[in-house]
Amino acid sequence: MDNRRGRTAQTSEARGSVKEAIGKVIGDAHAEAEGAAEKKAAKERRRQRLTREEERRAHAGPRSRS
Numbered sequence: 001m002d003n004r005r006g007r008t009a010q011t012s013e014a015r016g017s018v019k020e021a022i023g024k025v026i027g028d029a030h031a032e033a034e035g036a037a038e039k040k041a042a043k044e045r046r047r048q049r050l051t052r053e054e055e056r057r058a059h060a061g062p063r064s065r066s
Contacts, residue, residue: 009049012042 007015019035022028 009042009046013039013046016040016042 016035016037016039019038020032021035023030023032023035
């Protein structure tokens with residue numbers, strides 16, 4: 001999650017999709033491109049976060065049960 005900025009990658013991805021769709025509907029190539037770029041950046045942030053979480057789990061090893 002991206003709580004420091006107040007928005008999660010999933011929210012940014014949805015916002016980018018909406019911007020892209022609005023750009024297509026009104027014929028604004030700039031808005032469409034901006035939405036596509038925002039969506040792509042959000043997907044990349046989510047992929048990086050998932051990769052970091054997988055690495056943490058792999059390095060943590062088995063948990064001890066007390």
